[in-house]
Amino acid sequence: MIALDLRLHLRHFDYALLAAVLAVVVYGMVLIYSATHADPQLPGPYYYVKIQAAAAVLGLLLIVPLAFIDYRGLRNYRTPIYVGVLLLTLLVYIVGSTAQGSQRWIDLGVFNLQPSELTKVGMVLVLASYLAGRPRGEMEVQTTLVTLAYTSLPLLLIFFEPDFGSALVLLALAVAMLFLYGVRWTHFAAMGVALVGALLLVLKVLPVVGLQLMKPYQVDRLLVFLHPDHDPTGAGYNLMQSKIAIGSGMLTGKGLYQGTQAQLNFLPEHHTDFVFSVLGEELGFIGAMVLFALFVFIVWRGIRIMLMADSLFGSLVAGGVLSMLLFQFFVNIGMTIGIMPVTGITLPFVSYGGSSMVANLLGIGLLESIHVRSRMIGDRRYRRARITA
Amino acid sequence: MFAVLIFRLWFLQVIAADDYVAMAQNNCIREIREEAPRGIIYDRNMKPLVENRAGLAVTVFPPALADPDREIEELGKAIDVPPQKIREQLERHAEDTYRSVVVNNDLTPEQKSYLIERMPLYFPGVDIKKYPLRDYPQGSTAAHVLGHVGEISEEELRDPRYSDYSLGDEIGKDGVEYQFDRYLRGTDGSREVEVDAAGRPKRELRSIDAQPGNNVVLTIDSEVQKATEEALAAGIDLAHGKGYYAANGGAAVVMNPKDGEIYAMASYPSFDPAQWVGGMSPEYYQELNAPWANDPLLNRVIAGQYPPASTFKPVTAIAGMQENVVTPLTDFTCTGVWDVLSQPFKCWSSHGDVDMEKAIAESCDIYFYNVGYRFYKADSLGIQRWAEIFGLGGATGVDLPGEAVGRVPDPAWKQAVGETEVDRMWLPGDSVNLSIGQGDILVTPLQMARVYAAIANGGRLVTPHVGLRVQDQVTGVTLADLQPQDTRQLDVSLQQLEVVREGLVKAAETGGTSGDTFADFSPRVAGKTGTAQVVGKTDYAWYVAFAPADDPQVVVAVLIEQGGGSASVAAPTARRILEAFFAHPPAPANGG
Secondary structure (H helix, E strand, O other): OHHHHHHHHHHOOOHHHHHHHHHHHHHHHHHHHHHHOOOOOOOOOOHHHHHHHHHHHHHHHHHHHHHHOOHHHHHHHHHHHHHHHHHHHHHHHHHEEEEOOEEEEEEOOOOEEOHHHHHHHHHHHHHHHHHHOOOOOOOHHHHHHHHHHHHHHHHHHHHOOOOHHHHHHHHHHHHHHHHHHOOOHHHHHHHHHHHHHHHHHHHHHHHHOOOOOOOHHHHHHHHHOOOHHHOOOOOOHHHHHHHHHHHHHOOOOOOOOOOHHHHOOOOOOOOOOOHHHHHHHHHHHHHHHHHHHHHHHHHHHHHHHHHHOOOHHHHHHHHHHHHHHHHHHHHHHHHHOOOOOOOOOOOOOOOOOHHHHHHHHHHHHHHHHHHHHHHHHOOHHHHHHHHHO | OHHHHHHHHHHHHHHOHHHHHHHHHHHHEEEEEEOOOOOOEEOOOOOEEEEEEEEEEEEEOHHHOOOHHHHHHHHHHHHOOOHHHHHHHHHHOOOOOOEOEEEEOOOOHHHHHHHHHHHHHHOOOEEEEEEEEEEOOOOOOOHHHHOOEEEOOHHHHHOHHHOOOOOOOEEEOOHHHHHOHHHHOOEOEEEEEEEOOOOOEEEEEEEEOOEOOOEEEEOOOHHHHHHHHHHHHHHHHHHHHOOOOOOOEEEEEEEOOOOOEEEEEEEEOOOOHHHHOOOOOHHHHHHHHOHHHOOOOOOHHHHOOEOOHHHHHHHHHHHHHHOOOOOOOOOEEEOOEEOOOOOOEEOOOOOEEEOHHHHHHHOOHHHHHHHHHHHHHOOOOHHHHHHHHOOOOOOOOOOOOOOOOOEOOOHHHHHHHOOOHHHHOOOHHHHHHHHOOOOOOEEOHHHHHHHHHHHHOOOEEOOOEOEEEEEOOOOOOEEEEOOOOOOEEOOOOHHHHHHHHHHHHHHOOOOOOOHHHHOOOOOOOEEEEEEEOOOOOOOEEEEEEEEOOOOOOEEEEEEEEOOOOHHHHHHHHHHHHHHHHHHOOOOOOOOO
8 A cells, every 4th residue: 555655656746846946956966066176275175065955965855755745734724833933933043153243153063054945934833824724705804914923933033133034034925925825905005105114224223222123234235235346346346257257157157166266266255145146157148048047947847736635725825935045136136146135045046055955955855745745636546545445 | 038038148148258368257267468578778887787676466356356445445455555656657558558657666675575464365356477687786886877767757658769569568768778778678468367266277379488688888987986976976975075065966977088988987976776676666756856956867077068179279279370360389478367358268377488389287267368359350250260160069879878068169059049139149258258157158068078078089079878788698708899880080280289288287287277186197188177167156076087198098088066166076086986997997898
C-alpha cells in the first residue's frame, strides 16, 4: 500500500517546477562562488557555496515529506503554527546574535537561524487557514482587520529586530492574500491611506517629538534611491555601485569571475542583497534574462497549481507562496537597478542565506504538496486504492 | 511587472551602458603617471650643475576620497601644505579624471612615515609615489643661467610653444631650463593599475617606462662661474667700503671673444633654484618679492639695461674714424670744460692735448664731445650706425630667454617718444652725450662684452651662448650641437681697431684710468672704465676688458649698480675675475 502510495505521489510530483527551482539554486551558487571565491578572509573559495548547498539539500529533503503529507491537514494547525512563529520571533530578542546593528539570528552552533524567513512561510499557512474559513461576502471588514491583526504581531516583532525587509514581505503577503481571497477594493484603498499615514508618522512626525522608530541608516536607504547620484560615497554608494556593475555588464556581460565591480569589492554585499548585480555585471542582460525566464516558468507553474488546487485553502497557500516569492524577486532586483528602495530583501533561491533558502524551498514543498494532492484526486488508481482500503 | 524590470535592465545594460562601463573603469583603473627625469645640465668640464634626486610625491585621486573635506584638511597638516592650496591644485586638475594629482612632491622622511601608517585607514584616495626632483649639487651657482623648473601654468598651456604639453607637466621656467626644455624634458611613462575598492593595486594592466630627458652641456665653467659670483659680491662689498652704500646690484659676464662661449654669467642679487623644488615656501616667495630684495630673479647680464658711459667711447672712436670725422692723429685740447654749446660740458680732468689713443686711455670726455659735435654738424648718424653695427640696440641672440635689446637713440626715436616739441628735436647735446655713452643710450652688460670681443678678435661679431651640446642621458652620445655658427665679420678697418685696442691697453697701464688696478697684472689687459650717471642714483660703475691684450682669450664685462667708482670698484672686481680665470683657464670645449 505504502509502495503504491509512494509511486502515486512520485507520479504526480511537479518535476518541471522542481527542475526550474533547482536550476535557479545552482545558478545562484555559481554567482555566490564568483562573488566570494577570491575573498582572502574566507577559509576556502567554496566556503559560502558549501553552506548554501547544505541549506539547499536540507530544503529539498524537506520538500519530500511536505509533498507527501496531506497539506490540507495543516489548515487545522493554525494556532500552533502561529504561536510557533511568534515564539521563534520572540526568541531572537532573547538569545539572538547581533550583526551590523540588528538582532535577526539565532546561533544554533552549526548555523545561524533567521526566524523571520520561516515566519513568512508560517504566515502563509496561518492566513490561508484563516481566510479559507471565512464566509465570502459576509463581514468583510472583520476579515480584513483580523488578517491584518494576525500579520501585525510578527510584523512588528520583526520590524523592531530590526529587519525592515522581512516586515515588508509580511505586509505584502497579507495584502496579496486578501486580494486573492477577494475583499472589496475599498479595503485596499483604506490600507493604502493607512500605510502612507503610518510612514509619515514614522519618518516625519515621530522623529520631531524624539521617537526614532527606524534606524537612521534605514531612513537613508529608503530615501536615497530617489537621488542616488547626489551622494555617491555615502548612503547612495551601494546603489550607485550596483547600477555601475549592472550597466557595465552590457548585453553579454564581462564574463564569469571577470566583473571588476564584483571582484574588486566595489559592489557591497555582493553575495547576499546585491547578488543580482554580480549576475548583471558578469553575465549581462542575457544572463539576467535567463534568470527571468526561469522565474517566469516557476511563476507559471505556481499559478497553474493555484488554479488547479482542490480547495480554497490550497489556492490561498499557493497564492501566498507565489506572492511571497514574486514580491521578493521584484523588490530585490528593483533595488539593484534603482527603481525600488534598498530594503535588504534578498533574491529567492539566489542570494546567499540558509534560512531563506530553506524557507523558500518549504514554500515550493507546499506547492508540490498541493500539486500532488489535486492530481491524485483525479487519478483512478488512487481512487481504487482508497476503495480497496 | 516583469516588463518594468526588463525595460529598466535594457536601459541600463544596453542604452546607457557606455556611461556605466566608463564609471566601472573609473572605479578600478588608476593611471599612475611616472614622471620622466629631466636631462642633467653639465658645465663644460662635465661637472653637473643640475641633477635629479628621487623625491616622494603625495598624490590625491579625488574620486577615491571617502571624506574629501576632512582628508584634505588633515593631509594639509600632515604634509605642511595649506589645504586651500591642495583644493586649488585638485580644482586645476578637475578634468583629469583617471589620474592622481600631485599635491606635494618633496616629502620629508617623517612626513612619509606618518602618511604611510595612516594612509589605508584615514586617507583613502591618497598615495605616495616616487618623483624625480631637480637637485643642485653646486647650490645656487649659475642660478640665473640655469633658471628653475615648475609646474606648467594654464596660461603657458595655451601658448603654442607648449602645444604638446599637458596639465601637471614640469617645465623649465627660466634660463637654460626654459631655453632647452625640449631637450631636457623626458617622456613621462605611465602605469595603468587595477585597484580594488580599498585602493589597493591588484594588477598592472599596462606600463610604459618613462624616457629620461637628454643632457645639456654648457659652456659655463663652474670654477670661473663661482669666482665671478664671488668677485661680484665682493665688488658690492667693496663699493660699500668705499662709501657707495647704495650699491645693491650688479652683473658680470666672462666670455670667449673668439667664439662667444660664455664661461661665467653672474647677476647680483641671486636666488636659490632649489627653492622651487617641492613647492616654494611662502617665506621665500616674500623674500624674493620684497621691495628691498632688488629683483633677484632678473638676470642683469642680459636683461639689465644701463647707459654704457665711457665704455662706449671705443665705439664713438671707431665711428669717427670709419666715417672720416677724425683720424687717429686728430688732436683736441682738453681744459676740463667744453663750452661750445650754450651749456658747458665738463671733463673729469684736464688732459691738455689729446689724440685718440690718449683719449681712450685716459677717458677724456672733451675729445669725444668734439667727435660727437662734428657728427652733429655733419648731420650724420655715424655713431648710431656703428653702435648698431657692433650689435647695440639689438638682441645678441644669446640662448637664454628674456634678453633686453637696449636702445640706441636717434632723431627718429626722439620724434616718436618726445612729449613736447623740444623733446622731439634732436639737439647737439644729444649727439655730444651719446659720444660718451650717456643720455638716452642703454645697453646690457652682455652687449658690451660682445662689442669688446669684436674689438679684441679683429672685428668679428660673435653670438654669445651658453649651450654647447646635447647628449643622450643613457648613452652619452652627442645628439645636437648647440653652438651658433653665425659669427659675422664686420666691415671695419683693422688698423683703426688696432688704434682702439692700443688705447684700451694703455688705459690699463700706469697713467690709464684703470692703471692702478691692472699695471702689475699679467697677462696684459686691455680694458675700459665707465661711470654712468643715472638721475637720482649714485653712479653706476662699469669695467669692460679683454686679456691677454695681444692674444685675447677672454672678455669680461662688470657692472655694479650705484657702485660709484668704476676704477676703484668695477675694475678691481674684473681683476679678481681675471685672476681666477688665468689661474685655471677653461679647457677648450672639444666635446662630441
